[in-house]
Amino acid sequence: MPREADPLRRLSLEQLRQRTSMKWRTYPEDVLPLWVAEMDVPLAEPVARAITEAVALGDTGYPAGTAYAEALAGFARERWGWDGLAVERTAIVPDVMLGIVEMLKLVSGPSEPVVVNSPVYPPFYQFVGNLGRPVVEAPLGADGRIDFAVLEGAFREVAAHANQPVYLLCSPHNPTGTVHTADELTRVALLARTYGVRVVADEIHAPIVAAGASFVPYLSVPGGENGLSLMSASKAWNLAGLKAALAIAGPDAADDLARLPEEVSHGPSHVGIIAHTAALRDGGDWLDAVLSGLDDNRQLLADLLAEHLPGVRYAPAQATYLAWLDCRDLGLGDDPAAVFLERGRVALSSGTDFGTGGAGFVRLNLATSPELITEAVRRMAAAIRAAS
Secondary structure: OOOOOOOOOOOOOHOOOOOOOOHHHHHOOOHHHHEOOOOOEEEEEEHEEEEHHHHHOOOOOOOOOOOOHHHHHHHHHHOOOOOOOOOOEEEEEEHHHHHHHHEEEOOOOOOOOOOOOOOOHHHHHHHHHOOOOOOEEEOOOOOOOOOOOHHHHHHHHHHHOOOOEEEEEEOOOOOOOOOOOOOHHHHHHHHHHHHHEEEEEOOOOOOOEEOOOOOHHHHHHHOHOOOEEEEOOOOHHHHOOOOOOOEEEOHHHHHHHHHOOHHHHHOOHHHHHHHHHHHHHHHOOOOOOOOHHHHHHHHHHHHHHHHOOOOOOOOOOOEEOOEEOOOHHHOOOOHHHHHHHHHHEEEEHHHHHHHHOOOOOOEOOOOOHHHHHHHHHHHHHHHHHHOO
16 A cells, blocks of 8 residues: 655645634734644544544534544554553543543542643643642653652652642653653652552653654553543644543542543533544554654754754654754743744744743644745744844
8 A cells, every 4th residue: 555645745834824723823924833732734534534424414412432432442552552441441521631630630639739740731730720739840850851859759749748649741741752661650650659649641642653662651551550541632633623532540540530520521522532533543544644744854853953043952852743942042031932933923832831941942843844844944043143
């Protein structure tokens, strides 16, 4: 079978500007948006077909059944060699972040602390804070990996003052793209058991790994049996507008998940579940084409930065379609994204939004065409010249 064409190369800038989603409508038309986690791709054909067939049938009612969980279990076996995703220990939730909120309600009480590894996905602060839980940071090491001395210190701190502390693990990590190893996750589980900390894992980027990297589900490692995970097809197949995610419990967390209020399952879209199911079940070839294109884009960005912005430090990530750029040597202050927007008309995510360790960084979305990445770097370099 011929390899599927790279979906990242199929849409022109003119086509993309017709979109009405957040990425393309937040900023004026002269701004090139490489910020929020949307991909510049057409829908995978199996997903588009499943949606149009549902619409043709008028199959737009309430969600039912376990097809989504079964598709994810099959994907986990094929891609990660993990057969421990038990369909009976899953529940559909509206999306990953709202699912995280529900998991925190299940395993912790009001005002109980939540540990995160900063710099980390900004909604971790927003959603956890809005739930009334204080966020305790355990910053990553300089290498972008978990600093276990720091993590243990945070666990010791929260265990001394709380009855039900939680560790909200981002795996793969956003924004650094770090893929936690089996050994690292096993150490996490051991520390969590030692200090009585429950682990809730955001694994939304799990399908998006670079060549040579391997994702390890937290629930698959020794000691992870009482963990809870949130997964979705939304990032890997660009389905954020079709709401659906899955909460997954380890064997020792089954009773916790069983207490999830029934009305939570009313939040996901039935058409969304159909789309996510089709993606996981039939969208593998399309995903592989995207992954190959992302590998190319990571190298392209590295080459462009070396040529035009050598003051930016960048190491291609093992996962996600996000690039975490260290701009501290450019002399642009804590928020270089503001300079790139004002002077270069390119929108990136501000590192300051990601908590401690984010100042002086920007996050760039690589899930677009090589032409737009090239233009973004050209604009960023022009912004530096204009600021000097």
